[in-house]
Amino acid sequence: MAAPASDRSGSNAAQYLLHRHLDEGRGDHPAVRGPGGETSYAELSDLVRDVAAAYRAMGLRRDDRVLFVAADDVPLLAGLLAAFHAGVVAVPVSTMLTAKELGGIMADSGARMVVVSEDFAGTVAEALAAAPEVEMVTTIGAPGAFATDHGTHVVRDFDAVVALGREARADDDAAGDVAATSQDGWALWLYTSGTTGQPKAAMHRHANIRHVCETYGTQVLGITPDDVTFSVAKLFFAYGIGNSLFFPFSVGATTVLEPRRPSPAVVGERLAADRPTLFFGVPTFYAALVASDLPDDAFASVRWCASAGEALPAPLQQRFSDRFGVQILDGIGSTEALHIFLSNRPGDIRPGTTGRAVPGYEVEVRDEDGKRAPVGQPGALYVRGESIALGYWRRTDATRQVFQGSWLSTGDTYVQDDEGYFRCLGRNTDMLKAGGIWVSPAEVESRLLEHPAVQEAAVVGLADADGLDKPVAVVVADRTKASAEDLVAWCRDGLAHFKAPRQVVHVDELPKTATGKLQRFKVRAFLVAADEPEVVEPTPSEPAVAT
Template structure:
């Protein structure tokens, strides 16, 4: 029999038992919760879910804003031994209905602002729908923690991955403790005095680690912000709550750097973190030089629950993802499966670590492709640098072959982002009149700047091999992105555009 372990107890009651009951755990839009208050509230919400008939290992689906109700409901579900399934609040009713059906959820929780979507998404198999306006009717007498163990299911996170179809990555209670003890403790160095603020929301693996797992594991505080992130809003939260750890994605760091905020806007932030996509070197140096914040860029995944390769404090290699996080192994493999041991040869990134999910729910064919023994195929192309750091070349299906030579979009994007007029850039392959892929750049100008496409192509030619230059530059007001800030490259590829050279 495995060790008894409940992640919700680990994150709440354990802190109270260790003397942190009076410490602030959560800042939310309507107030705060101490660790003692959080533990009590989680037990009451768990009691309400039990009264609705939620059973161990049963899924509870949540489509909710980043507020105290979602925060406590996730913990309450795990406390009961049930499985929390937080979902993107940006899904349409049709998209959400797929997840409701796939998860077999009988209980769905939703925020009032998403009521129309939630109610349109549920079918007759759903027995209870509870919105935040009905929260008082949900809370009940405290329910005891269910005696789960390391291997018990705790959390499902849906990801589209490389197939474009949502898949539920199934995580154990032990996975939560593992990411806290590896990345949280040994890389981030989080401590009880830290205050965390995350651009990524709780329904995202990156966000739930930033805003729940890491701070609660050590008795730190978290600031929940349900609104859409914007530089001025986040800067105001930093000042108000004394934020020390700021977690974001490149699509936030770029606009922050281009904003007119004062240079002391992030005073008190001792460390920034970036994930989701590669952080361009320009953004790292720009944020460091202007705001005095060192950003630790890294790569993680829904399947691994959080970051497994990261830069280290005081030893950042700009433009790279850094080095393997303690507790994880990485390999770069060739198409024939052989392992690359040298440097500067690109290969597919495979990882191994105890936080990797047990698989995708009811996706046998995909499971056999992605999970092989202790190893997981990430779908990312990487290269190992002479200093041992690892640099992302993009998703395997993003790499272009131009004139018979492989071109990594990330390399071209990095050069474009060095141009002073450019705030954001994405390079995708677009077929020319002969059906051959050519690199095309979609760029967002900085506020008040004008991008001259011909001049930008010349700028790229001056800093890159000629064949890597974009054959066309398209200026856009914004890039299509997911709810977590990742650029939807496929939508750019689908745009009608003719490339003649």
């Protein structure tokens, strides 16, 4: 079905990513491969028009927020694209959050509708108590907790939403038209802890999506319509939505979606069945792949792997390439920049570095005075480019701290060598990453201090055997009432599992300044020097992945 003339503006992200491919003769090309088989660009375009028409029929207006807590599959993909199409704001959030964490984000976003997969229905139902502005719920799959009456919320399943939109389009040809959004209109909000512990929404324009496609997608990956992408990072991450939606759809390629939790076994299945040519992971998951029993030719179809979320240790990079025969392009991005802005490239890979600036971005290392640091001198990393977010929703102070004119302060400490390559030295705040996902030490410490036997707590990042940082807690506590195992379980019970400390160490006192401030650098030094600390390392049910 040809797109109406009113759809032909390129400002709307749905028009750029999806509908134009029908005009350009790629309607029959597979857009998605998933558990339900293949979906073509023409089939997806029609589905997205139905869902967008339903959004309008349900009363959603320009810039209203639709929050998604859903597994990677065609309904989530269609829901996101339909939000762009209709001129409402897509807000995909982590499926790993607790009800309390999710409720806070729901309330902060002011979302009017939540779209939820069956596996997360119970968490969403509980979280709704904290979000009175939510009026509607769309369920994907079995309704779960929404099978019975749920207060004042209007609950529909995804099939009913599609039917509503199809009926609206039958009654009015214009009901499925693409919204006449501007380049600067809101398209996507992504929640991040960033440089502070409180989740906040980075607000992205329609134009930002096209920019990351034309920079990293085109000029680093060199993606073509013949490529097949597969990302371990899910669609609710900035890294994942670029890998699985923006880049493949920008050229009419095919994306592989996997709703299950990532594991080497699951990845092995999809590698064998779908033969992807571009694979996206994070260092933690690459370490899991190296340690797995996958066959050495598992990545035979893959021409490039990409890594982001945290620095990729050179030894791990070498072990992966030696075993599977494919090279990894390590880079760094951020939720605020939408995707990767500093990266190694095909033919220009320097292990242990994050490469050079992606074409279309400027990157600087600055000293304590805010001036450009000399080559070889560490400093704070700044970036600017057209994909930088507009700011944080309802976070004026944080916006002014991070978004400085046209520049973004990334919160990372970097050094540039005399050949122009950048190397990560860590964070210039107390924030840390676990499997590529930001973790606030203060949040974990607060949970530990809720335990009646814990008097004091400090959480820092400590490198594991693969050189990847993991949260480690040092506590002053009654050992008889709070063992290391007890405290890890306590944190996993009250926080998303990736935030829980991988190790817990008991001490008699924490190092502090004369004024009583915690000295985290001394905590790290103590842990590094400890010969046999009392630790526990739980095996998570899934590797945490993000950027």
